[in-house]
Amino acid sequence: MNKKFDLLIIGGGAAGFFTAINTAVKNPGFKIAIIEKNREVLQKVKVSGGGRCNVTHSCFEVKKLLENYPRGNFFLQEPFQNFNPRHTISWFRERGVKIKTEQDGRMFPDTDSSQTIIDCFIAEVKRLKIEVITQKRVEKFSQQNDLWRLDMQDNESLFARNLAITSGSDKRIWDSLAELNLDIVPPVPSLFTFNIPQHPVTALPGISFPHMAVQLQDSTLQSEGPGLITHWGLSGPAILKLSAKAAIELNQRDYKFKIKVNWLGKISKDKVMEELRAMINSFPKKNVNAHPPFELTQRFWKFICDQAEIKEFQKFAETGKKHIAVLAGLLTEMEFEVNGKSTFKEEFVTAGGIDLEQVDNKSFASKKHTGLYFAGEVLNIDAVTGGFNFQAAWTGGWHIAQSVV
Ligand SMILES: Cc1cc2nc3c(=O)[nH]c(=O)nc-3n(C[C@H](O)[C@H](O)[C@H](O)COP(=O)(O)OP(=O)(O)OC[C@H]3O[C@@H](n4cnc5c(N)ncnc54)[C@H](O)[C@@H]3O)c2cc1C
16 A cells, blocks of 8 residues: 655654644645554653643743753754743643643643543544554655655555654664764663662652752752652652753763762751751750751751761750761762662653754754654653653644644
8 A cells, every 4th residue: 555645744642643733733635644653642641740741831931941951952942932831731722621730830631631631632633634553663764756755564655745753762763864864862861860779868768858959070060959868869850850961971971970969959058057056056955866957857857967976865065066067068068979870750751862953943844854854752852850841842743833835
């Protein structure tokens, strides 16, 4: 069976569906098909956000939004002026999906179910008569005259005037793109937690910190945000953010590196010493380890006191300058040797992909090949957690739809 299309899309994920639907809306009568290698489409959408799908983030200022993209922030500057979280919310609202905001800015369908997003996409592809071809892996694609030819695993070929690659982190597709002389930035993992094997702090799993700051040693990279102690090391937004910012560097260091943690975020060592001196004056007769400063938990403060060799019943009045400096140091610049990484709630993202130098950010089209477009994770764009990765997929898909002719 040989078929000719106006637009073929490789990959039935977030970027693929958004590209297809928006292109069909913009170009009624276009013959469009999405080709998906798996039996089910939108599998990552299904499991995303713990099954709730964190569709975007309530970050409406483009400059601020861009800060969440360690790779792609320059490229996305202009596209985000045209399609950003505000547009995402309206897009879904127009299709009957209400989006709600959580306290930390993450946005979800108000049903708290990713199935709502999937149902919306499936209804749209039916309405717009977009073909969805599943269980067909695209093995190869090439340009023949003014058509793109796609060869599938069962020797079937499809042809199209336009080809959108929305295949996520698929090595086979990256290899095909390299054959078209497109540069691929080697993929490395992003968004992971840090392993600190055998460190005594791992005896305190579950303790969280509202504002934590992490600094990568021998580097200027740092991050801030909530933090969490786990059985194997450190996690939470501050750690995930640093893992994304430093994804390439940490890969080069084979995930063996040192970090400095300020459990109190921006509060300086001097400020902590000042506070401890004030506590000595206020409660001289009280036990140090029973009175945590800065609303730290009792368990964590006891751990810090043990590390500082504060005796079990040591009173504030018995605490000298040296102890104050050690306690303040442990709270604001505790050092850890990280050895290895772990996946965060199975939510992995890949840094790397098609080098953005070769992509026009007005159309998400290849600068080298006519009729070739890219959106989503196949590009060298990735973000921290919070709905930003999907936002990049929506923005890319929307721009393709405006440019495909
Ligand atoms: C568990 C998990 C939870 C996540 N949660 C969130 C979240 O809540 N919010 C957020 O913003 N981001 C989240 N992410 C990241 C987000 O899912 C991705 O950034 C996003 O799915 C990328 O979309 P995509 O369409 O580019 O790629 P994908 O969703 O990976 O889709 C690519 C599709 O292409 C298909 N494909 C690949 N190669 C071929 C081929 N040769 N032939 C045919 N088909 C092919 C694949 O099977 C796949 O269906 C999460 C990721 C994971 C793993």
